[in-house]
Amino acid sequence: MVNDATLAPIAITQGDAAGIGPEIIVKTFRDVPDLTRGCLVVGDVATLRRAAGFVRGEGGVAMPVAELQAADEAWTVPPRCVPVLPVASPSSLVPVGQVSAAAGRLAGDCVVWAAHACLRGELAAMVTAPLHKQALAAAGAPYDAYPGHTELLQAECARHLQRPVVEVPVRMMLANDELRVVLVTIHLGLRQAIEQITQANVLSTLRITHQSVGRALHRTPRIAVAGLNPHAGEGGLFGREEMDIIAPAMAQAHAEGIDAHGPYAPDTVFMRARHTAQRPGEFDVVVAMTHDHGLIPVKYLGVEQGVNVTLGLPLVRTSPDHGTAFDMAGTGQADASSLLAAIRMARSLSA
Structure with missing residues (x-):
């Protein structure tokens, strides 16, 4: 049980008000009160009250x-009880299950407020409920410049540190109990x-992975590097990126004391890294070159336990491994397991 009021709280941003984010947040506070002790929701009070009506507790009481x-x-x-810190309020409730600029702007405002509070030391970590990329873009400036949470948070942290964005490299890690994957490229x-x-980008990813995963494990992580091409290029027969780009980056990483192995064929390396009760994985984490190369294996194992972690930021940010699910919004049926996992990971990373 978390019960130390001297600790900084953890913020959960409500995500897109038209999606399932508010509902899974309510479920989390309803079903796991020990875990949510000392957490708060950054969002709109009316939106969370509507979600509480969709997700009723014992006896049908909201x-x-x-x-x-x-x-x-x-x-x-x-x-x-769901504690909400209202940082922005739309003029009216946004319609459930529809892309809207109002929902995108509200979601973006919540993320920016929470990031600034983390950077000021007022929060221990932030957990972000899903936002909708089309809604974020529809909100206009400044949010239409960012494909998603990761890029928005990178820009805000760079501004806080008074550095160019390129000097605050970040990477996405998706993790569950069986597999961790860090991506070289994200939303492109x-x-x-x-x-x-x-x-340079592969080497930067290896450095960030070594530092961030090592900090969580309290030891040097064993990193497997997935190739880009089939069979990791097969000695240049199917592409030279492994020979000309990835291997030289790994050589530099080795010189810096980073325990990186590969590059391995991307169709088999994830099986080798997967950790199960029957067989421990050979590696602690896999570095993958592209978004779908890396995320398909993790999501196949079950999005309900997946957690998205942004590595390289001067704050702790985790997120559920799923989207806004507009088709389920308003039904009260959405599964909150991934949000629970994201809160647990945020606590462990900020401890």
Whole structure:
């Protein structure tokens, strides 16, 4: 049980108000009060009250929603009550299950507020409920410049550190109990992603992975590197990226004391790294070159336990491994397991 009011609270941003984010947040506070002790929701009170109506508790009673004046009041809220710090309020409730600029702007405002509070030391970590990329873009400036959470948070942290964005490299890690994967490229078209697989970007990914995963494990992590091409290029027969880009980056990483292995064929390396009760994985984490190369294996194991972690930021940020699920919004049926896993990981990383 978390029960230390001297600790900074953890913020959960409500995500897109038209999606399932508010509902899974309510479920989390309803079903796991020990885990959510000292957590608060950054969002809109009316949106969370509507979600509480979709997700009713024992006897069909809606969960109470408390409006906070400051983040540290999260510790004073009784169990099975949703504490909301309103940082922005739309003029009216956004329609459920529809892309809207209002929902995109509200989601973006919540993320920016939580990031700044983390950077000021007022929060221990932030957990972000899913936002909708089309809604974020529809919100206009400044949010239409960012494909998603990762890029938005990178820009805000760079601004706080008074550095160019390129000097605050970040990487996405998706993790569950069986597999961790870090990506060299994230939200890019495939042609663009291949162009971004450079020696510098691969080396930067290995450095960030070594530092961040090592900090979590309290030891040097064993890193497997997945190739880009079939059979990791087969000695140049199917592409030279492994020979000309990835291997030289790994050689530099080895010189810096990074325990990286490969590059291995991407169709088999994830099986070797997978950790199960029957067989421990050969590696602690896999570095993959592109978004789908890396995320398909993790998501296939079950999105309900997957957690998205942004590595390289001067704050702790985790997120569920799923989207807004507009088709389920308003039904109260969405599974909150991935959000629970994201909160647990945020606690462990910020401890």
